[in-house]
Amino acid sequence: MTKRSSIKKAIEHHLKFTLAHSKDKNPEAFWKATSLAINDIVVDKLTATRERQDKPGVKTVNYLSLEYLMGRLLSNNLHNLSIYQEAEKAVKDLGFELTDLCEQGADLALGNGGLGRLAACFLDSLATLDYPATGYGIHYQHGLFKQSFADGRQVETPDLWREFGSPWEVCRPESAQLIPLYGHIEHAANADGSTSSKWQPSVTLKGVPWDIPIVGYNSETVNVLRLWESRADQAFDWDLFNKGDFLNAHGKNIQAETVSKVLYPNDEHDAGKELRFIQQYFFCACSIKDIIARHQTINGVDWQAFAKDTAIQLNDTHPTIAILEFMRVLMDEYQFSYTDAWTLCREVFAYTNHTLLPEALEKWSLPLFERVLPRHLEILYIINEDFLNNEVAVKWPNDNAMRAKLSLIEEGGERKVRMAHLCVVAAHKVNGVAEIHSKLVKQDLFPEFDALYPGKLTNVTNGITPRRWLKACNPKLSALLSKHIKEDWAKDLDSLAGLEKLADDAKLQKAFMDIKLENKVALAQEIQESTGVRVNPEAIFDIQIKRLHEYKRQHLNFIHIVALYRRLLENPSLEMHPRVFIFGAKAAPGYHLAKEIIYAINKVADKINNDTRIQDKLKVVFLPNYRVSLAEKMIPAADVSEQISTAGKEASGTGNMKLALNGALTIGTLDGANIEIAEEVGDDNIFIFGNTVEQVKALKAQGYNPYTYYEQHAEIKAVLDWLDTDYFTPGKPYELSAIKHSLLDGGDPYLVLADYQSYSDAHQALDEAYRDKKRWARMAILNTALMGKFNSDRSINDYVNRIWQIKPCVK
Ligand code: OAK
Numbered sequence: 001m002t003k004r005s006s007i008k009k010a011i012e013h014h015l016k017f018t019l020a021h022s023k024d025k026n027p028e029a030f031w032k033a034t035s036l037a038i039n040d041i042v043v044d045k046l047t048a049t050r051e052r053q054d055k056p057g058v059k060t061v062n063y064l065s066l067e068y069l070m071g072r073l074l075s076n077n078l079h080n081l082s083i084y085q086e087a088e089k090a091v092k093d094l095g096f097e098l099t100d101l102c103e104q105g106a107d108l109a110l111g112n113g114g115l116g117r118l119a120a121c122f123l124d125s126l127a128t129l130d131y132p133a134t135g136y137g138i139h140y141q142h143g144l145f146k147q148s149f150a151d152g153r154q155v156e157t158p159d160l161w162r163e164f165g166s167p168w169e170v171c172r173p174e175s176a177q178l179i180p181l182y183g184h185i186e187h188a189a190n191a192d193g194s195t196s197s198k199w200q201p202s203v204t205l206k207g208v209p210w211d212i213p214i215v216g217y218n219s220e221t222v223n224v225l226r227l228w229e230s231r232a233d234q235a236f237d238w239d240l241f242n243k244g245d246f247l248n249a250h251g252k253n254i255q256a257e258t259v260s261k262v263l264y265p266n267d268e269h270d271a272g273k274e275l276r277f278i279q280q281y282f283f284c285a286c287s288i289k290d291i292i293a294r295h296q297t298i299n300g301v302d303w304q305a306f307a308k309d310t311a312i313q314l315n316d317t318h319p320t321i322a323i324l325e326f327m328r329v330l331m332d333e334y335q336f337s338y339t340d341a342w343t344l345c346r347e348v349f350a351y352t353n354h355t356l357l358p359e360a361l362e363k364w365s366l367p368l369f370e371r372v373l374p375r376h377l378e379i380l381y382i383i384n385e386d387f388l389n390n391e392v393a394v395k396w397p398n399d400n401a402m403r404a405k406l407s408l409i410e411e412g413g414e415r416k417v418r419m420a421h422l423c424v425v426a427a428h429k430v431n432g433v434a435e436i437h438s439k440l441v442k443q444d445l446f447p448e449f450d451a452l453y454p455g456k457l458t459n460v461t462n463g464i465t466p467r468r469w470l471k472a473c474n475p476k477l478s479a480l481l482s483k484h485i486k487e488d489w490a491k492d493l494d495s496l497a498g499l500e501k502l503a504d505d506a507k508l509q510k511a512f513m514d515i516k517l518e519n520k521v522a523l524a525q526e527i528q529e530s531t532g533v534r535v536n537p538e539a540i541f542d543i544q545i546k547r548l549h550e551y552k553r554q555h556l557n558f559i560h561i562v563a564l565y566r567r568l569l570e571n572p573s574l575e576m577h578p579r580v581f582i583f584g585a586k587a588a589p590g591y592h593l594a595k596e597i598i599y600a601i602n603k604v605a606d607k608i609n610n611d612t613r614i615q616d617k618l619k620v621v622f623l624p625n626y627r628v629s630l631a632e633k634m635i636p637a638a639d640v641s642e643q644i645s646t647a648g649k650e651a652s653g654t655g656n657m658k659l660a661l662n663g664a665l666t667i668g669t670l671d672g673a674n675i676e677i678a679e680e681v682g683d684d685n686i687f688i689f690g691n692t693v694e695q696v697k698a699l700k701a702q703g704y705n706p707y708t709y710y711e712q713h714a715e716i717k718a719v720l721d722w723l724d725t726d727y728f729t730p731g732k733p734y735e736l737s738a739i740k741h742s743l744l745d746g747g748d749p750y751l752v753l754a755d756y757q758s759y760s761d762a763h764q765a766l767d768e769a770y771r772d773k774k775r776w777a778r779m780a781i782l783n784t785a786l787m788g789k790f791n792s793d794r795s796i797n798d799y800v801n802r803i804w805q806i807k808p809c810v811k
Contacts, residue, residue, distance in 0.1 A: 071628030
């Protein structure tokens with residue numbers, strides 16, 4: 001049987017027997033049946049992978065992350081299995097277009113932004129490179145909220161990604177774990193005079209795993225993403241039920257289920273909520289138990305082999321409690337001495353830092369810690385004493401200030417546990433996510449730790465999977481690349497450098513730019529459908545997509561747009577190529593200024609888009625509900641990529657890599673991975689502007705005063721003052737004043753005004769470059785050609801060589 005006919009048969013089978021559908025053409029049911037049919041192939045490979053990997057001596061990396069932004073799985077899995085075309089034909093035989101079917105699936109949006117999407121790219125690369133790996137996280141009932149706009153303001157509604165089931169996941173009740181929490185400690189005297197502690201927890205949760213297969217591209221491996229769902233330990237209170245108290249009979253279940261109910265929607269902001277703390281502990285405890293259980297199934301109780309077979313990577317500090325849970329299990333359940341447990345712990349754990357923003361650095365209040373996890377806090381004290389007395393005091397004798405600075409506990413005011421310190425002390429490697437970020441982690445965040453542990457702090461520059469972010473999302477460009485590059489470039493992205501010598505070739509330039517235009521036509525249609533705004537595909541599509549955050553400076557982009565509008569009103573024949581500014585961004589529901597920025601962009605967009613005086617030279621669109629599947633439509637259509645964070649604030653960025661790979665030119669600051677992108681493509685093929693990290697520091701040190709820019713720069717003044725009028729919000733002056741207020745009275749913490757002129761100049765240069773068609777085509781081709789470094793396969797191999805020391809596991 002051909003692949004096409006076997007897929008067709010499997011779809012029909014699932015439609016009839018799994019879903020009990022007749023031959024009606026229900027697209028949702030067809031999507032599910034198709035996914036189930038493909039999942040059959042996946043499960044076969046999964047079983048074979050398990051058989052190969054579950055053997056003594058096979059080292060596995062366990063990736064612990066509170067977030068995974070997976071997006072949709074059907075099209076990705078088809079591409080990775082190299083059966084997309086066969087499936088397309090099979091589905092057509094049944095009367096459907098595969099692209100339409102793929103649109104049916106919900107995004108798996110179990111993450112907020114960069115950190116969660118990075119985790120998803122890394123899982124793809126690990127499976128592609130045949131590395132044994134398990135991802136661990138939470139099976140949130142509701143992922144990141146859905147965003148819509150009402151009169152320009154963000155409205156959030158719950159995400160119901162698995163309301164009617166999800167065809168890829170399988171529940172594994174046989175691997176459920178019991179997780180104790182709260183309660184108290186009982187101390188007992190031992191015969192040798194020492195004391196021992198026994199934790200008497202008062203609550204027990206049950207963690208039930210759901211497994212999602214992770215299909216490698218063109219590889220033998222299907223790994224697993226294991227997500228924990230919380231349930232009550234004992235199901236139902238029959239006593240209450242029999243007494244007629246039906247609602248309370250469910251009480252415990254409802255409480256227990258809240259633990260995995262919803263993803264916290266804060267990006268890079270620690271709100272310090274008890275439920276979030278329990279989420280972290282719950283998934284870490286489940287995962288540690290699972291890792292140990294798996295080790296024992298394969299090795300018996302041979303702890304000698306544990307460190308040889310196990311690496312645990314902490315995706316930021318969110319899973320830090322895994323360190324304390326591992327210590328607790330070793331000491332209290334396996335009778336390890338503290339020293340032996342700590343030695344093993346340090347061999348196994350490594351930690352990735354994803355931000356320098358102080359508001360994102362997690363610190364948990366000590367009373368909260370003590371109430372929820374009394375035994376873990378006791379163990380933390382032991383680690384801290386050991387660290388302060390045997391490491392800090394040895395390096396810096398009699399230095400109380402240093403003790404206080406490095407202690408795992410912050411004193412003064414409310415006492416707090418510093419999660420990042422615990423990570424750095426426990427991990428054998430700590431990495432930042434781009435060269436400059438890792439340098440700042442060493443210099444500014446942890447200089448003393450760098451001195452104490454030479455060589456522990458390192459860098460692994462982020463990457464993105466070229467499978468999802470080029471091959472699958474930009475099929476036309478992919479086909480063109482495959483015509484010119486004989487290697488399997490989706491695996492070996494460096495091979496795209498072969499295009500460099502063709503960057504001036506007129507035929508390639510035309511084909512490349514024709515494809516860009518076709519992608520822009522498709523996005524223009526999407527824009528019209530979702531916002532009603534008509535945009536001209538011949539205009540420059542200038543895109544900023546990322547979470548809404550002051551440091552990412554959507555408001556710098558916004559102020560420049562208002563300035564362009566003003567210039568056009570003053571001079572309608574201003575020479576500029578038509579431009580469409582396109583935004584996609586969600587704001588954390590409690591982040592007031594971020595929401596005001598969304599509102600301001602929407603209000604200004606409304607005015608500009610309906611102003612006939614400017615002859616369609618300027619349009620502004622804010623696409624609602626930015627998410628992975630929308631990014632897949634926007635990125636292939638971008639001419640310009642806005643990467644304009646204040647230097648030193650964006651750890652790496654990964655959208656910058658995706659956009660450049662798809663032939664967009666970056667306008668960006670010398671921040672995060674922009675610096676490495678500039679190194680790869682060369683200064684002629686990127687628009688760099690703004691103050692550098694050193695200049696930002698100097699400006700702040702000399703007492704940055706935004707008012708000087710406001711008073712001395714006529715355009716800045718005119719634009720900010722304009723926002724106070726009711727021009728954009730008829731009858732309601734001051735509706736858009738929040739931005740001005742934050743930039744002037746608020747002190748402009750992210751130096752928007754200091755970078756404004758340089759940003760405006762860079763846009764001017766960009767506009768001129770675009771009008772030279774050949775020059776632009778050359779630059780765009782070179783961006784695609786020279787992104788090889790940013791393949792997440794390279795990142796993963798860096799982790800393997802510098803941190804994990806694992807090997808591919810193949811037949
Ligand atoms: C989110 C919550 C807490 C701490 C960090 C984050 C986060 O998403 N950080 C982002 O991580 C990405 C992946 O490393 C980087 O590319 C972004 O620059 C960084 O902001």
